[in-house]
Amino acid sequence: MGLTKRKEIKSIDKDERKQKRDFEGLVSQLSNLDPQVRRWAVKDLSEFGHEASSILSKQLLEEADKSVREAILTSMLHIADPTAVETLVQCLRSENASLRNEAIEVLKNLPDQVAPLMSNLLHDKDGDVRIFAVNILETLRHPKVEDLLIEVIEKDPNVNVCATAVELLAEVGTEQSLPALRRLKDRFPEEPYILFAVDLALKRIQGG
Amino acid sequence: MILAPNVTMSISEEDFQKFREFFYRKTGIRFEDTKRYFVDKRLIDRMQATGFADFRSYFNFMRFQANGEEMQQLINIMTVNETYFFREEHQLKCLALSILPEVVKKKPAGSLIRIWSIPSSSGEEPYSIAIYLLEYCPLVQEWDIEIIGSDIDTGMLQKAKEGIYSPRSVQHIPPSLLKKYFRKLSEDRYQISEELRRCIEFTRVNLNDSTDTKQYRNFDVIFCRNLLIYFDDLSRRQAADVFYDALLPGGYILLGHSESMSRISPLFKVCKFPEAIVYKKPEGMTP
Known part of the structure; x- marks a missing residue:
């Protein structure tokens, strides 16, 4: 017993998979009962790029295993083509909280693709989707983030959406946000959290 | 092509961007603008070494060279290899006293414990693991343990195989262990024992290349310290995926002190041992 080294190492382990890896073969493996087979099929399909985008999108919405979903999201x-981005946005409406959060994390890493969609997302009829959109803005390194947040706190009727936007403005806001923040207090005078959050944001922006 | 000694070479902004994108696609490593001087200097060194007067010609030569030798040279000089023996020793202690005892609980008697050190750089990490286990882990007497060190830099792999180190590199090793496992070649050179050199396999792996990484499976423990900090978000996620597939269910991964798997992938569970916080691949994945 002790430290050991295998003598025949040329490759560390032979590839253990024996199934077909052409496009159709990989697509059919997405229905395999073993999550590991599905995960490897996803990873191989990823190398087909745009060609695989639709099929991976469909799989993401149906996939129950987290490890397979993670491979799809990567x-x-x-x-990062329009089909992929559209599917990720669609996940924001999912009842599956894991999938929703996973999609938000991926969308945060696609600033150029997501920025043009932000305006629509921030005007979505579903308040939860608008909150998720603000969550995405949090790390979306994009020059228009502050403008978009100002628009939210000036126009959005939902107090929770505005509160989320104010929290973010406290971190990224500049002097430009100050008038809109002050006006927000007038829009929700009965909401103590908004009053508190706005005061905090004003203090941070003016102090920093 | 022979260059006149007074030729001044330079890398334009466009060249830098072009090279940066190319290098990123190949390795997953992205150079920030602040690294411009570092990159320019090394590119110019390689242009001089290969006899090209302008970036465009050198770039084309490097990209389309059939054996990929120049690309490998570039990888070797562009990657950072600063390390030393017994770095972040608490993690080695954690491996010996907490992780391996957990690993063997579920392993059939007589099976192999497998540890992957990536990037292994010039070998300090995998050799440190070996020394630590031999000295402080009683399980070594009962189980076979295999350690594999991998790196993208072939120059570093060669150094690892030779196992010759500076006093600075070995300064944290207790004198008794230095005496036991090293041979002093001269005042400023120590060579690790032949027995240890024979025990560890060193292999070339590009974490960003699935053809390379697909072969790496069935590990109980992975050390990947201070590498992911050089990757962007996408490359970090891809690396986490590679590690997930390389680990056995219930296997562990140790990252550098400033790195967190929780910020990269939701697939691993945080494990708090008395000596260190590490990450674990769950036994069974749930939705």
């Missing part, structure tokens, strides 16, 4: 981040 692939979509890699492919």
Whole structure:
């Protein structure tokens, strides 16, 4: 017993998979009952790029195993075409909280693709989707983030959406946000959290 | 092509961007603007070494060279390899006293414990693991343990195989262990024992290349310290995916002190041992 080294190492381990890796073969493996087979199929399909985007999108919405979903999300981040982005946005409406949060994390890493969609997301009829959109803005390194947040706190009727936006403005806001923040207090005079959050944001922006 | 000694070479902004994108696609490593001087200097060194007067010609030569030798040279000089023996010793202690005892609980008797050190750089980490286990882990007497060190830099792999180190590199090793496992070649050179050199396999792996990484499976423990900090978000996620597939269910991964798997991938569970916080691949994945 002790430290050991295998003598025949040329490759560390032979590839253990024996199934077909052409496009159709990989697509059919997405229905395999073993999550590991599905995960490897996703990783191989990812190398087909845009061609695999639709099929991976469909799989993401149906996939129950977290490890397979994670592989799909990484692939979509890699492919980053309109189909992939549209599917990720669609996940924001999912009842599955894990999928929703996973999609938000990926969207945060696609600033150029997501920025043009932000305006629509921030005007979505579903308040939760608008909150998720503000969450995405949090790390979306994009020059228009502050403008978009100002628009939210000036126009959005939902107090929770505005509160989320104010929290973010406290971190990224500049002097430009001050008038809109002050006006927000007038829009929600009965909401103590808004009054508190706005005061905090004003203090941080003016102090920093 | 022979260059006149007074030729002044330079890398334009456009060249830098072009090279940065190319290098990122190949390795997952992205150079920030603040690294411009570092990159320019090394590119110019390689242009001089290969006899090209302008970036465009050198770039084309490097990209389309059939054996990829120049690309490997570039990888070797562009990657950072600063390390030393017994770095972040608490993690080695954690491996010996907490992780491996957990690992063997579920392993069939007589099976192999497998540890992957990536990037292994010039070998300090995998050799440190080996010394630590031999000295402080009683399980070594009962189990076979395999340690594999991998790196993208072939120059570093060669150094690892030779196992010759500076006094600075070995300064944190207790004198008794230095005497036991090293041979002093001269005042400023120590060579690790032949027995240890024979025990560890060193292999070339590009974490960003799935053809390379698909072969790495069935590990119980992975050390990947201070590498992911050089990657962007996408490359970090891809690396986490590679590690997930390389680990056995219930296997562990140790990262550098400033790195956190929780910020990269939701697939691993945080494990708090008395000596260190590490990450674990769950036994069974749930939705």
